[in-house]
Structures are given as structure tokens and as C-alpha cells.
Amino acid sequence: MATYVRCGELFTGAEDRERRSQTLAIDDAGRLTYVGATDGAPVPGRGDSVLDYGEYFVMPGLQDVHTHLAYGNAKTEEDIDLYQPMEFRAIRALFFAQKCIAAGYTSICAPGDAGQISLSVRNAINYGLFDGPRVTAAGRYLTTRQGLTDWYPTWIGVPDTSIGRLVTSRDEAIEEIRVQAKNGVDCIKVALDGVQRRPDGELIAAFTQEETSAIVTEAHRLGRKVVVHARGREATLYAARAGVDLVFHAYYLDDECIDALLRSGSAIGPTLTFPRNIVEFTRPTEPAWLKGRIGDVQREYETACENLRRAREAGIPMMTGTDSGFAVTPYGEWHAREIEIFVDDLGFTPAAALRAATAVTAGFMASATLVGVLQPGRAADFIAVQGSPLNDVAILQDKTRIRHVHIAGKRVSVPPRGYDPRQVTDLAWTNWNDLYTQERVGELGIKPGRRRLAVRDSEM
Numbered sequence: 158m159a160t161y162v163r164c165g166e167l168f169t170g171a172e173d174r175e176r177r178s179q180t181l182a183i184d185d186a187g188r189l190t191y192v193g194a195t196d197g198a199p200v201p202g203r204g205d206s207v208l209d210y211g212e213y214f215v216m217p218g219l220q221d222v223h224t225h226l227a228y229g230n231a232k233t234e235e236d237i238d239l240y241q242p243m244e245f246r247a248i249r250a251l252f253f254a255q256k257c258i259a260a261g262y263t264s265i266c267a268p269g270d271a272g273q274i275s276l277s278v279r280n281a282i283n284y285g286l287f288d289g290p291r292v293t294a295a296g297r298y299l300t301t302r303q304g305l306t307d308w309y310p311t312w313i314g315v316p317d318t319s320i321g322r323l324v325t326s327r328d329e330a331i332e333e334i335r336v337q338a339k340n341g342v343d344c345i346k347v348a349l350d351g352v353q354r355r356p357d358g359e360l361i362a363a364f365t366q367e368e369t370s371a372i373v374t375e376a377h378r379l380g381r382k383v384v385v386h387a388r389g390r391e392a393t394l395y396a397a398r399a400g401v402d403l404v405f406h407a408y409y410l411d412d413e414c415i416d417a418l419l420r421s422g423s424a425i426g427p428t429l430t431f432p433r434n435i436v437e438f439t440r441p442t443e444p445a446w447l448k449g450r451i452g453d454v455q456r457e458y459e460t461a462c463e464n465l466r467r468a469r470e471a472g473i474p475m476m477t478g479t480d481s482g483f484a485v486t487p488y489g490e491w492h493a494r495e496i497e498i499f500v501d502d503l504g505f506t507p508a509a510a511l512r513a514a515t516a517v518t519a520g521f522m523a524s525a526t527l528v529g530v531l532q533p534g535r536a537a538d539f540i541a542v543q544g545s546p547l548n549d550v551a552i553l554q555d556k557t558r559i560r561h562v563h564i565a566g567k568r569v570s571v572p573p574r575g576y577d578p579r580q581v582t583d584l585a586w587t588n589w590n591d592l593y594t595q596e597r598v599g600e601l602g603i604k605p606g607r608r609r610l611a612v613r614d615s616e617m
């Protein structure tokens with residue numbers, strides 16, 4: 158039995174314009190057998206089904222290359238690493254993966270998660286146990302002393318339940334890659350930024366060039382792609398010279414980095430939604446504000462946009478991702494904001510941004526040859542949108558406009574179920590207060606009194 162989809166407008170991901178009066182034909186296996194004018198389309202037979210999406214804009218399912226399934230909308234590093242058992246985190250990850258698909262994201266890459274959480278979610282979905290997006294899974298980040306994810310003091314180390322795996326030598330890195338490959342990851346994630354800076358302020362890479370190259374060579378030898386976290390210039394340069402497939406952030410790249418990235422053919426996943434949300438959403442009572450981070454993040458955002466525009470103009474492919482999984486980027490909420498940022502701040506046309514979020518980003522996914530573009534032989538992963546994102550990409554953030562989501566031809570619908578974040582994530586010990594010296598209390602105009610303390614409403 159075949160399925161025929163009549164599309165009002167069709168954006169295939171392979172070209173910049175929409176086409177009108179088009180039909181998709183899909184076989185039993187969920188593959189497209191025809192993409193073209195309804196006039197010339199094969200005629201549905203008995204038992205075939207026909208879906209009338211004549212009032213919708215049909216396009217490839219959206220792709221987010223940077224969604225951490227195990228983080229659980231974390232507010233702290235401890236939320237990410239410690240407070241929920243691994244088994245709960247895996248179940249929670251599956252629940253949240255479904256939030257992504259409800260937002261029109263048919264493929265996500267989970268680049269760095271504790272244990273084997275994302276590959277277990279991937280398998281459960283691939284085996285048909287649950288509906289969900291196609292997941293491209295990494296294991297734990299390879300990190301080293303002072304690398305991102307080695308965030309506790311040396312006397313604590315990196316606990317087994319962390320998203321990072323501390324490797325302290327080249328041989329340990331190679332060993333970890335082989336373990337992860339045996340476990341079945343699709344890609345290897347490397348924490349390439351350190352947390353130390355040189356006197357001039359430049360971020361120092363966590364691994365050396367030689368170590369980075371050895372890591373990438375071994376991962377590629379085992380048929381795995383490599384994605385690195387690299388905000389800094391040095392880490393971006395090492396990554397490019399080593400031939401990684403994808404660099405996240407690359408905010409401080411310079412001309413030397415651009416040349417190296419062009420030579421290696423690496424893509425950049427800017428992930429600007431995360432800093433943008435931090436700047437716009439943080440309230441004055443929150444730690445990021447109180448610690449004076451908002452100005453820093455805003456300055457970094459502006460520098461990043463300037464540098465990344467140059468990288469785009471130089472022809473470096475850009476992939477869409479959001480760092481969803483933090484409290485400021487909850488699953489299923491802001492994925493499509495990255496597309497809007499590509500248009501507003503990186504100079505993409507709406508069509509180029511949509512192609513970035515589909516065809517280009519699909520290039521990193523495990524099912525790269527199957528998804529991202531609607532053409533015969535590919536999987537029928539598509540969404541039906543009310544309104545044209547070519548006129549306004551922002552409408553993709555309106556979940557009520559994502560009318561239908563299909564994966565391999567099958568319509569997926571996830572019941573809209575809410576959750577209480579205090580139950581599913583917030584177990585970190587951030588229970589108490591800021592510092593209240595007598596001076597500070599005086600400044601705030603608080604008058605500690607001798608009268609009997611009345612219980613305030615909020616405490617009852």
C-alpha cells in the first residue's frame with residue numbers, strides 16, 4: 158500500500174523555492190517513490206491512502222544537531238551529572254525526545270551525554286518500541302584536565318555518572334573511542350575548549366594539536382564522525398586542522414581558522430540560541446545575572462555573529478542546533494529559534510536558513526543519506542506547516558502551526574503532556590541564599606527587628 162500526499166506548497170530542501178501543486182508518493186517501507194507535479198504523479202490504486210495537505214507548506218523534517226537528551230533541562234552542572242539515576246535520565250530523555258518531534262524536529266543529534274543514554278533512546282525508537290525522532294548518538298565527551306565537563310575540583314574528579322569522560326593521555330583517549338565505538342555510538346564528542354586563558358584573554362585548548370589529530374584519526378578509522386565543543390580560536394583551529402566533521406560555536410574564529418575549516422570541509426554549528434536566550438530571558442534575581450555574566454554573554458554573542466558571518470560568506474557550511482536540554486533551552490521549545498537567528502544575525506536568506514535546518518544539518522546525522530531532502534529514494538520524513546516559513550521563518554517556533562509530522566511516512570503524534578520540572582530535574586542543592594552581611598542588609602534597607610517574626614504568606 159502506498160501513501161500519496163497532496164501538498165499546497167512543497168519545499169524539497171534541494172532548492173531555494175517552493176513548488177505548487179505537488180505530490181509525494183511513499184511506499185510501504187516509508188521511502189519516497191515520487192516527488193513532483195500532481196499532474197504527472199502516479200494514480201493511487203485501491204487500498205492506497207491519500208492525504209490532503211493542500212492547505213499546508215510541506216517541507217523536510219527539521220534537524221537539530223545539538224540537543225543533549227540526558228541533561229533534562231538542567232540549571233546546574235550537578236543537574237547534568239549527578240542528581241538523577243542513569244535509568245531515570247534515560248526514561249526522561251525519551252520523554253523529552255518526543256517533545257522535539259512534536260516541534261517538527263524529526264532528527265536530533267545528542268552530542269555528549271552520560272552513559273549510554275542517547276544511544277539507548279535511539280535504539281528504543283529505531284526498534285519501534287516508542288515513537289520519536291531519529292537520534293544520532295554520542296557517548297560521554299572526551300575531556301582532559303581543564304577541559305569542558307571536567308568541572309569539579311581535582312579532589313572530586315569526573316564521576317562515572319558525568320557527561321564527561323576524563324582521559325589523561327593519548328592512549329586513554331584512543332581506548333575510550335574504541336569502547337564507545339564498540340557500544341555503538343554514531344559520533345565522538347570532544348571537549349576541545351579548556352577553561353584556562355592566556356594573559357591576553359585567549360581561551361586555551363584543552364588538548365594539544367597532536368592529541369586532537371590522534372583522536373580524530375582514530376574515530377574516523379572506526380567510521381565515526383567527530384564533533385567538538387570549541388568556542389575559542391585555538392580549539393577551533395586545532396579541530397579544523399585535525400579534520401573534524403563539526404565544530405560547535407567557533408565564536409572566536411579568525412582567518413586562519415576559516416582557511417583550515419575550508420580545507421578540512423568541516424561544518425560549524427553556531428548554537429546561538431543558547432546565549433541569546435540567556436541574554437534575553439535571565440531575570441535580575443538569577444545567578445547568571447548576579448554573577449555579572451549577562452554582559453559577557455552579550456558581548457560574546459555580538460563578536461560571534463560578526464565572525465560567523467564571515468565564515469558563512471567564505472562558504473563554510475552551517476548547521477542548526479540549540480543546546481536544548483538546559484533550563485534556558487527546554488526541549489521542544491526553542492529549536493527553530495536558531496533558524497530565525499541565522500536569518501536575522503548571520504545574514505542567511507530564509508531559504509538558505511531552511512536548507513541549513515534540513516539538507517545541510519542532515520549531513521552530520523547518522524541517516525545523512527536518507528533525510529534532509531525530499532526526493533525519490535529518501536525517507537519520507539516531513540512536516541506540514543500552516544503558513545509559509547519562506548515568508549517568515551519565525552512561524553516554525555509556533556507549535557500550533559506544525560500540523561503534521563511524518564517519519565518514514567508514518568504520522569507521529571505525541572500527546573501534549575506537561576511535567577513539573579521540580580520533580581524531573583531540580584534536585585541540586587541550590588536551596589539557600591545570597592550573602593547577607595550587615596553592610597549588605599543595610600544597603601538593601603532591610604531593618605532586622607526585635608518584634609516577633611510573623612510568618613509571611615509566601616512561606617505558608
Ligand SMILES: [Zn+2]
Pocket residue numbers: 223225480
Ligand atoms: Zn552542547
